[in-house]
Amino acid sequence: MNMLFKALNDPTRRQMLDLLRAGDLTAGEIADQFAMTKPSISHHLDLLRQAGLVDSVKEGQFIRYTLNTTVLDEMLSWLMSFKGSAVHNSSPPVDPPQP
Amino acid sequence: MNMLFKALNDPTRRQMLDLLRAGDLTAGEIADQFAMTKPSISHHLDLLRQAGLVDSVKEGQFIRYTLNTTVLDEMLSWLMSFKGSAVHNSSPPVDPPQP
DNA sequence: TAGATAATTAGACAAATGTCTAAATAACAG
DNA sequence: CTGTTATTTAGACATTTGTCTAATTATCTA
Numbered sequence: 001m002n003m004l005f006k007a008l009n010d011p012t013r014r015q016m017l018d019l020l021r022a023g024d025l026t027a028g029e030i031a032d033q034f035a036m037t038k039p040s041i042s043h044h045l046d047l048l049r050q051a052g053l054v055d056s057v058k059e060g061q062f063i064r065y066t067l068n069t070t071v072l073d074e075m076l077s078w079l080m081s082f083k084g085s086a087v088h089n090s091s092p093p094v095d096p097p098q099p
Numbered sequence: 100m101n102m103l104f105k106a107l108n109d110p111t112r113r114q115m116l117d118l119l120r121a122g123d124l125t126a127g128e129i130a131d132q133f134a135m136t137k138p139s140i141s142h143h144l145d146l147l148r149q150a151g152l153v154d155s156v157k158e159g160q161f162i163r164y165t166l167n168t169t170v171l172d173e174m175l176s177w178l179m180s181f182k183g184s185a186v187h188n189s190s191p192p193v194d195p196p197q198p
Numbered sequence: 199t200a201g202a203t204a205a206t207t208a209g210a211c212a213a214a215t216g217t218c219t220a221a222a223t224a225a226c227a228g
Numbered sequence: 229c230t231g232t233t234a235t236t237t238a239g240a241c242a243t244t245t246g247t248c249t250a251a252t253t254a255t256c257t258a
Contacts, residue, residue: 001113002110005104005107005108005113006108006215008104008108009104009105009107009108010215010216011101012216014100014104017181021181026234026235027234027235027236028233028234028235031235036216036217036218037217037218037219038234038235038236039217039218039219039220039235039236039237039238040216040217040218041235042235042236042237043216043217043236044216046236058224058235060224060225060226060234061224061225061226061233061234061235062225062234062235063234063235063236067181069181069182072178072181072182075178076175076178076179076182079171079174079175079178080175082116082120082166082168082171083168083171083175105245109245109246111246125204125205126204126205126206127203127204127205130205135246135247135248136247136248136249137204137205137206138205138206138207138208138247138248138249138250139246139247139248140205141205141206141207142206142246142247143246145206157205157254159204159254159255159256160203160204160205160254160255160256161204161205161255162204162205162206
């Protein structure tokens with residue numbers, strides 16, 4: 001899960017994923033949305049690809065990036081397990097009612 | 100969400116959260132589980148606290164750390180929205196059956 | 199009060215990260 | 229073929245991050 005958390009630990013990359021929700025985009029179309037050079041964009045896309053969050057397909061001169069959310073499953077279940085397995089160590093907030 | 104992703108982007112800190120699922124622990128008890136100096140542990144716990152993932156309460160000489168999963172909600176819903184809003188741009192994998 | 203224990207703060211340092219410019223690769227259009 | 233467009237690769241550089249040692253603060257106890 002390390003690569004996954006690393007990939008998501010950047011606002012630019014998270015925004016890229018948000019953009020891709022509406023549909024596939026080429027590297028250039030993605031770059032147009034950010035105030036950043038194309039090599040930087042390329043590097044971010046590479047990290048997302050390494051994490052498995054996007055797939056890339058060359059189409060002629062362009063490279064089309066597609067969102068791939070399957071890798072999120074592991075992270076999602078890890079996070080959700082926290083919402084279920086909470087342990088209550090603190091004292092109860094009130095005394096139980098006396099009969 | 101930046102602090103939250105940052106806090107989770109470290110195996111040691113994620114392991115700390117896993118430890119706290121079984122119940123509250125003091126800083127020293129947490130430190131015992133890692134091959135790392137106490138100042139380093141203290142720093143990690145500070146980041147978790149800044150992210151809101153743990154609460155700390157001083158009890159005499161000790162400091163007791165408690166898991167707090169409420170901040171996970173925002174992240175969880177962001178992640179889950181990906182599993183719902185996927186768009187299918189690619190061609191269908193097979194041709195539809197011919198009658 | 200003196201000494202021991204729990205934990206943090208302060209500061210140093212190497213490694214990782216995000217960004218840039220310059221150059222390389224690959225595909226298209228004339 | 230030549231030039232233009234899309235994208236990546238390579239390398240440099242400043243910032244952030246994780247770790248350590250040394251010192252500090254706070255609490256307990258004899």
